[in-house]
Amino acid sequence: MAKGKNVTVYFCQSCGYESSKWMGQCPGCKEWNTFVEETVEKKTAGKLKSVVGGNQDLKSYKLSEIDMQEKERMKTQFPELDRVLGGGIVPGSMILVGGDPGIGKSTLLLQVCRNLADAMSVLYISGEESLQQIKMRAQRIGNFSDNLQLLCETNLERIEQVIERQKPSVVIIDSIQTMYNEEVSSAPGSVSQVRESTGRLMQIAKGMGVTVFIVGHVTKEGVVAGPRVLEHMVDTVLYFEGDRHAAYRILRGVKNRFGSTNEIGVFEMCEEGLREVENPSEFMLNGKPEGASGSVVACSMEGTRPVLLEVQALVCHSSFGIPRRTAAGTDLNRVNLLMAVLEKRAGLSMSNCDAYVNIAGGIRMSEPAIDLGIVMALASSFRDKPIDEKTICFGEVGLSGEVRAVNMAQQRVTEARKLGFTACILPKVCVPTLTDTAGIKIIGVENIQEAIGRM
Structure with missing residues (x-):
C-alpha cells in the first residue's frame, strides 16, 4: 500500500463533516462547537474495495429482472x-x-x-x-x-x-x-x-x-x-x-x-x-392517585401502538417575580404555549403562577395528541377540581384554542375501553371516523372551553 504524509483535519462529531480548518458552526448539521482536530494519513495511491459484489463483473438490471422474494427474517x-x-x-x-x-x-x-x-x-x-x-x-x-x-x-x-x-x-x-x-x-x-x-x-x-x-x-x-x-x-x-x-x-x-x-x-x-x-399502558397507569386534581390520562400513538399515560400538573401562585415553569417527559416550550392559550382563550390567569408538568413513568412523549391532556391537567390543578378517573382525553390544541384532529382515533378509543375507561374526550371532527364505540361514552369537543366544561 502506498504511503502518504500525515495531515491535520477537523471533523464534526455530530455529522462527520470534514474540514481543513476549525469552524465554530458546522456547515453540514448547523451544530456549534462540534469540530475536533485529528491527524490522518493521506494516501497518494491505492485501491478502494467495492462494498458489495467483490470481483464479479458489473452488470445493471431491469426492474422486471429483480427478484422481490423477501428473505425470511x-x-x-x-x-x-x-x-x-x-x-x-x-x-x-x-x-x-x-x-x-x-x-x-x-x-x-x-x-x-x-x-x-x-x-x-x-x-x-x-x-x-x-x-x-x-x-x-x-x-x-x-x-x-x-x-x-x-x-x-x-x-x-x-x-x-x-x-x-x-x-x-x-x-x-x-x-x-x-x-x-x-x-x-x-x-x-x-x-x-x-x-x-x-x-x-x-x-x-x-x-x-x-x-x-x-x-x-x-x-x-x-x-x-x-x-x-x-x-x-x-x-x-x-x-x-x-x-x-x-x-x-x-x-x-x-x-x-x-x-x-x-x-x-x-x-x-x-x-x-x-x-x-x-402492555405499557397498564404499567404507566399503576399507582395513579384517586380523586386528586391535576391528574388526567391521555393517549399517545407510538407507531401502531396506543400508549395510555398519566399527565400530572401542579399549578400554584408564585412567590417570586418570575414564575417557574418545569416540564418532565414533554417539551417545556409546548407547555408554555398551552398555558398562554389557556390564559387567552379560556380566561385562566396563570401568568403569576408556577407550573410543573410531568409525564408519569419516566417516558418522554412529544406527540401533539397529548396537548389536550396537558391542558386538562393544568386547568384541573388551577381550579383544584379533580377529573373523573375513568375519563381519557386526546387531541391537538391550536393557538386559537381549537381542538384539532389526530390520527388513529379508533385505536386510541379501543385501547382506553380495554383498560376500563368509560368516557373519552376527543376532537369533534374525529367522532365520525369511529366505527366501534360500544361500552365507552364519546365526548366530542371543538375547543378547550368545551373540554374544560366537561370537568
Whole structure:
C-alpha cells in the first residue's frame, strides 16, 4: 500500500463533516462547537474495495429482472424487539444500537445472543469487557448454548479473520468506539476511526451475508464520536432511551430500511436482565392517585401502538417575580404555549403562577395528541377540581384554542375501553371516523372551553 504524509483535519462529531480548518458552526448539521482536530494519513495511491459484489463483473438490471422474494427474517424471541425491527432480523443487515453508557445496550444484546444461539451460530466481540466480565453478566441472565462464541479483540483485521474462519450468522460488536483500523492513524473512538471501522464491518455484512449489530455510545459531553456519524451507513438505527436509574427503558427505531421507524419497544430492567413490558399502558397507569386534581390520562400513538399515560400538573401562585415553569417527559416550550392559550382563550390567569408538568413513568412523549391532556391537567390543578378517573382525553390544541384532529382515533378509543375507561374526550371532527364505540361514552369537543366544561 502506498504511503502518504500525515495531515491535520477537523471533523464534526455530530455529522462527520470534514474540514481543513476549525469552524465554530458546522456547515453540514448547523451544530456549534462540534469540530475536533485529528491527524490522518493521506494516501497518494491505492485501491478502494467495492462494498458489495467483490470481483464479479458489473452488470445493471431491469426492474422486471429483480427478484422481490423477501428473505425470511430471524426471530429474536423478543416480540418487542421484533416489532421495532419490522418483524425480525433481516439476514445480512447492519443494525446500530445507540444510547447512553450504562443504559442496558450490552445486556439486551447478550439476551438476544442467548435466544439466537439456540438455532444458529453467534459471535459476540467485546472491546470493553474481558471474557470473565461477560460470563459474570451472562450468569445473571441464564443458560447459554455453545453456539455462542466470545471474543475480546479491538483490531478489525483480526476480527475479520475470525469471522471468515467461523462464518457466524450473527456478529455483535460492543462497542464500535473501541475498534480500530490499522490503516487509519487516528486514535480509537475518533470520528475517522469509527467511520472507517463501520465501513469495514459493512463490507463484511453485505459480502458474507452476516448480520452485524454494532453498539455506539452517546456521551453528554460529545467527546466520543456518536452514532449520528454512522446513521447513513447502517440499515437500522435503534436508540435505547430512559433514565439509567429508573426501571423502564424504551427501544426506539429512528431509521429502518426494512420496516417502520415509529415503533417502540418497552423493557423493564430487573436482576435477570431486561424484561419485556407487553402492555405499557397498564404499567404507566399503576399507582395513579384517586380523586386528586391535576391528574388526567391521555393517549399517545407510538407507531401502531396506543400508549395510555398519566399527565400530572401542579399549578400554584408564585412567590417570586418570575414564575417557574418545569416540564418532565414533554417539551417545556409546548407547555408554555398551552398555558398562554389557556390564559387567552379560556380566561385562566396563570401568568403569576408556577407550573410543573410531568409525564408519569419516566417516558418522554412529544406527540401533539397529548396537548389536550396537558391542558386538562393544568386547568384541573388551577381550579383544584379533580377529573373523573375513568375519563381519557386526546387531541391537538391550536393557538386559537381549537381542538384539532389526530390520527388513529379508533385505536386510541379501543385501547382506553380495554383498560376500563368509560368516557373519552376527543376532537369533534374525529367522532365520525369511529366505527366501534360500544361500552365507552364519546365526548366530542371543538375547543378547550368545551373540554374544560366537561370537568
